[in-house]
Amino acid sequence: MSSTIGARLLEVLYDLYPDLKNRIWSKKIRDPFKLLVITVLSQVTSYRNLMLAVENLEKSIGISPEKLARAPLEDIEQAIRPAGLYRQRARKIKSISRIILEKYKGDLSFIKDLDVEHARKILLSLPGVGEKTADVILLFSFGKEIMPVDTHIRRISRRLGLVDEKSSYGEIRRTLEQIFPPDTLAFAHVALIEFGRRICRARKPLCGSCPLEKFCPKIGVSDQKLDHTSHGEFIHHSSISRR
Ligand code: SF4
Structure with missing residues (x-):
């Protein structure tokens, strides 16, 4: 799994959640x-x-x-x-x-x-x-290099095509640990959950205004599931979406 995807994802997440980025996760044991x-x-x-x-x-x-x-x-x-x-x-x-x-x-x-x-x-x-x-x-608590996978992270990983529908908890965890640098795992974990709650929602994801839209294959997202009413309402500053 390419670390370029991890770098792109991080770029978007840093842009969306600068406050989370500024927390010094590793020192907060x-x-x-x-x-x-x-x-x-x-x-x-x-x-x-x-x-x-x-x-x-x-x-x-x-x-x-x-x-x-x-x-x-x-x-x-x-x-x-x-x-x-x-x-x-x-x-x-x-x-x-x-x-x-x-x-x-x-x-x-x-x-x-x-x-x-x-x-x-x-x-x-x-x-x-x-x-x-x-x-x-x-x-x-222990600063280990590990990526906990919750329901939001599982869903986002599948939609982005990083893992498939049948991937186990362990497979998803290891995939994400490969694409994100070790010192970004805590930030990526918290930021992805926030991203899943607000943008890549289980029902009606905001694909039309998502900064990852250009390179996301949206696996498993049917047209009916999209929130058409919110197109363009979500404001972001991601450079990826402008490429
Ligand atoms: S484009 Fe849609 S499916 Fe892909 S990450 Fe964004 S909200 Fe999720």
């Missing part, structure tokens, strides 16, 4: 346990409700394996209620906390020194932790 709890709470939850739940949890119990392993289940449920599915999620958080406390003495920092595959294996062994969650933690 986040607490892996807290990130784990946030990802458990984040699925199918609005940002506002997620933040409410995280704030409640922080204030009422504290977000650490020790505190959450010892806290009564009902207290965790009560704190994370705004995020929804609170009973199921509280059990998951408590169970993850116990394992990390008992097996790793409450400290996941040793993962930083492991190779990616070994580190992934450890994270995937925790209850309810799937490939995307493990990879988000590896990238944002």
